[in-house]
Amino acid sequence: MRHVVVVGAGPAGLAAARAAADGGARVTLLDSADGLGGQYWRHMPAERPAEREHLLHHRWTTFGELRDALAAHPAVTVVPSAQVWSLERLEYGARLNVLVGEPDGVGREALVLEPDALVLATGAHDRTLPFPGWQLPGVYSAGAAQALAKGERVAVGRRVVVAGAGPFLLPVASSLLQTGASVLGVHEAAGLGALGRGWLSRPWELAGAAGKAGELAGYVRDLVRHRVPWRPGEAVIAAHGDGQVEAVTIARLDERWARVPGTERQVEADAVCVSHGFTPRLELAIAAGCALSASRFVVVDAAQATSVAGVWAAGEITGIGGADAALAEGAVAGTAAAGGDTGAGPALVAGRARTRARGFAARIEAAHGIRGGWVGWLRDDTAVCRCEETTYGRIREVAELTGSRETRSVKLTSRAGLGPCQARMCGRTLQELLGGPEPSLGTALAPAVDRRPLVVPVRLGDLAALPQRPQQSPNPQENPT
């Protein structure tokens, strides 16, 4: 029986696992969280169920159906709290090294999987651009605020400002409202011009994405009901306070996201939630050797196959498209990974849904994609790397003194990106500050900021406890002469 391993139990991974099982495969579904649903369907733990959970989630019934179908399927094994800490590329396929148990626990169980087919559905985390004061307590990534609201029913503050770019700001504001917070405004960096070009071009295509539009319309109704202003072409460009956010500066932005002088105003607030887009979690795809596009998403074909035989990808790592795209891609990937035909049956329907949802993703990028003018929000003393507290001024100074614009060198000489988050927060920002593409050696030595062979931190004791296996030499030794 063909063994399919799916990594990630968000919408893409759940759909992939179900499609693969329906296609006759034995399926193992891994997720680092202790429950299913991913970031999108993050919810209260089962032992503390919320009565009105469905009100907080779009397509909650879809989640329920997928969860129940997987639980009932005899060929599916769900492994929660499973951290895939590394992926080894073999001559054929891949080996996943997994630790199962509480992330901080001692003596986690080691699991080694060598599947016939691998579906990567590792998702994305939200990206926050730096601004003066962003290190203050009270500044949250929108994803963190959303997680607290959905998973813990905790509001991040009483007077909250939401800012950044993209449709994700709307559900975040909506979740905050439902936890009782007062949302002072939603400030969208994209101006009406970009929004119009992104959303109003080829309007006939939008008809197909009615589900998505309906979801967004629901969030907008929430904002209207609570009289929350939605302000395009604006950003929070600074946060202020003594040990805690007390106020933020909001300014109008031009088309390039540069602040328009004279439009700054201060607003009293005790929390600010920011999200400027998403960064795909590419560690496993890079370790597997999957080709990436110029905009650094995993390249897939019509059947969601990556450039590496035996590895499929679905969801946000193939492009930021939201839950509808992820569900459709997962269904196609799962079918293909199980050896099924993606040109017929449910996979064909899913494929069409995916095409529509992908158009939606392109619109998001066209309307809300990050523009370079944000660099002007920074001051010399603004921390770019929060782990190591490396400032914008220091990064520029080091780059100028050494004459190097290469990320790895500047990281090692300025310490930016070397801390515990391993440049997950600042890596792309650093690269953009240093000026874009770099010469690549095409090997492990290439300075890709997304390359992290150790996907998550691992206790040295857990590494030491791994079973010893016979050494296999991947390459026959070359003749020295």
Place this chain on the structure above:
Amino acid sequence: MAADVVIVGAGIVGAACARALARAGARVTVLDRGAAASATSAHGEGNLLVSDKGPGPELELAKVSLHGWARLADELADELGPRFPSIEHEAKGGLVVVTSADGLDGLRGFAETQRAAGVEAVEVSAERARGLEPDLAAGVVGAVYYPQDAQVQPVAAAEALLASARRAGAVVRTGAEVTGPLLGADGRLTGVVTTQGEVPAGDVVVAAGPWSAEVAERLGSWIPVRPRRGMVLVTTPMEQRIRHKVYDGDYFAATQSAGAELQTSAVIESTRGGTVLIGSSREQVGFDDRLRAAVLAEMARRAVAVFPFLARTNVMRSYLGFRPYMPDHLPAIGPDPELDGLWFATGHEGAGVGLAPATGDLLAATMLRLAPAVDPSAYAVDRPTLRNHRPADVSDVQGTGVTRASDTSRGARGEART
């Protein structure tokens, strides 16, 4: 003589050569196909060691180089100013520990030969070793302390050497890959062809680390450098509990071996950033960059055997690099025996950072006919221990002809790398 020199490779060795030559008055251009200090130099630990070297030419070079780094640390700081990233030179000392009576005998004998060769190697009891490193494992039965062992931050050090070379007139061009030779009518090398055009030069120095064999071949010559892969683990930052460089007694055996199979030994130290670096491994797998969990596990076991408390620490990063390995464990520093105008400064295996200053000085002295600090014959490219690795006719092993630069450039680019 022609004063213009092209150096292929902007790693720590190329940077040291560039500084030495530029300050001696040569007009220097450094070429790198990638960025400066981005390959082998950026993927090691910055070790400046005498502890792992037995008596012989490598130790002699290391001793000179150790003084070179101490001097450079001051010179570079004076020259480049306090805002330039520190090269973090620190003579923290090394401690080699052993866990068995046999191991202790071997270590003692080795330390004695080192002392005779001028190395400070102080035998210490297990109790005294724990005074130096309170968290050592209970099983440690003895140790030798090497106060001369030191370190630098290798990327900052390479950037500082390059910045200093620039101030002496050197030019650094990154993103320029050498594709073939420029040859004079008499067959002498007169420069290189690169992806950014031709760069004429009186002399060409190959300082391309583990890629030197390929560069040499593209230029019409030969050097038996091969990649020897190593991995390093980095913990999350913590309060410093490890004060020296600490190795288990197997490190020396691993550095001196020629085996292709995996070898590991514990090399453990704290960094200024609060992380602990854990090495080391040695594998000959070509330029294969795939992670191997079994190697990490073996390194972890060895590290925990020396410092049990490390078992509870989190490793947040691993990286790997390729050392330039030579079959006789000595670097090649000097002129090519056959192709006039070609020079080498490569093959330092895991000791390139430590040996860089002395290598740069030796190369400059040989090229500019000054008095060298060490006898250059031991590092000569035509030394006896390399001769039997040399093919009968170098041109037989070349993938391309070398008659016209443009042909060579095309042929060399089309070749697949192993």
